[in-house]
Amino acid sequence: MTSHQACIEACQRCAIACEECLTAMIDMNSDNDCPHCCRECIDICLLCAQASARDSKFSAQICRLCAEVCEWCAEQCESHDHDHCQACAKACRDCVAECTAMAA
Incomplete structure (x- = not known):
């Protein structure tokens, strides 16, 4: 699996x-900002996957923002x-890890 694929799948999840x-x-x-943060997160995750x-x-800049x-x-x-x-928090943390790796 390419690093792109891992990031795409983490963003989708x-x-x-x-x-x-x-x-x-x-x-x-x-x-707090839940559920408002979820709306923002959905949008940036889908954009990042695309x-x-x-x-x-x-991609690197979008991955940084997504993280x-x-x-x-x-x-x-x-x-x-x-x-x-x-x-949701766990999926977000997993996405942070993948996006951070992609942005490096």
Whole structure:
């Protein structure tokens, strides 16, 4: 598996986990930026996967931004005990690792 492929798959998994978290949190109160961070994370993860798939000349920059957004989202979701928030945070952390490797 190429490093591009690992990043693409991590971004896709993260976008799905964030979508699930966002959906579950829609009618719940939150004392932080969850679920708002999930919306941001979904968008940048999908963009990052697309850019990586086409080997965009901006892939490294997009990966850096994706890692930053995912880090923020992980911090927000980790503070909640909900299973969907914990799953989202883990997917975000995995995406941070792959995106950081791609951006190096």
